[in-house]
Amino acid sequence: MDCMNVIAAPAVDGALVLSGRFQRPLSLSLDQLRRYDSVTATPFDLRCYTTNRFIRSVDAYRGVRLTTLITEAGLPNDVRGEFKRTVFVAVGQDGYVVTFSWHELFNTPVGESVLVAYECGGRSLDAEDGAPILFSGADLLPAPRHVKRLARIEARVLT
Template identity: 30%
Template sequence: MKIRILILTIAILTNFSVNGQRTILQTDSFLVTGKIKNPTTFTLADLDTFPSTDIKDQIIFNHNGEVKDTLTGMSGVPLKTLLASIIYVYDKPKFLNEFYFVFIASDGYRVVFSWNEIYNTETGNNFFIVTEMEGKKLYDVDQRIIFISTADLKTGRRYIKGLEKIEVRQLE
């Protein structure tokens, strides 16, 4: 009887710990949509056509400042390079101050950036879509498509794996 209770307890605890882990499905493209003239999809093949930049090794810290991972051998396309072809829909330039971008991962994880953060700060120059990691091309990276902000202090908060969509929105 005690063994049955022990086995049942272990099975229940194992189930909870497995369910606590989110599965991040790799993506082969991501869609940019919202307050733009034409929704645009970027595929792995598309990303290969852009010039890539070497990215220094990154230590990924969680919200408590604890080391979670170290990313090495990276290169990537600057986010602003990808977004250069996007035409935003607005009446006057001042309305761009109301624009924000919601980055959505395949597991539902979301991160928000303002238009000014991307285009009007030094931080925006440090946003990348990773095209190579640990010497592997993007096609061979399990967590693709990856977005990283290399200027963040707690890098894990805006380290997005399985990027699926970027929604461009305007405050109402």
């Protein structure tokens, strides 16, 4: 599948699809995401990556770790170590794309802070609020990997 197909994939408000090189592709509603064990992120200031301009303060997000969802969907390992060459492409409904590597998510502290959020400041979020929201809490500047209306996580194995 080329990048254009990943970006152009259809989206459903409030639903998240894990597809591509997963053993068990998933389609999850916000209610289903809320059933997973959750973690809470530290509040932060959203700032523009290029100018460092203050955008807004964001209260504490609550959500499920992306690694939890990836683990449930399962990664290929037909060839020894294949899963370690996997990259994950997160796509918002508007076509905004961010990436993570398997090593980054599962072999560094970054993975512990990458959430698919469904709550902010103790308040449930819905599709109108931009949920689900992908948030990478360990990034120096969180704006570049802050994806509202997260539609898909595509798993791709690099050759």
